[in-house]
Amino acid sequence: MNGIYNIDNMVAKIAKEHKIITEYVVKFNKSLKNRDKEFFNI
Numbered sequence: 001m002n003g004i005y006n007i008d009n010m011v012a013k014i015a016k017e018h019k020i021i022t023e024y025v026v027k028f029n030k031s032l033k034n035r036d037k038e039f040f041n042i
Contacts, residue, residue, distance in 0.1 A: 027039075
């Protein structure tokens with residue numbers, strides 16, 4: 001049972017990281033579209 005628990009933790013971790021990356025990509029695309037100089041530190 002311990003092995004399954006570890007697999008569940010890894011899936012949860014990957015899902016959480018996927019959500020973080022997806023949220024950043026959405027923010028990046030919006031900032032790029034709006035030419036947000038502050039976001040890109042230009």
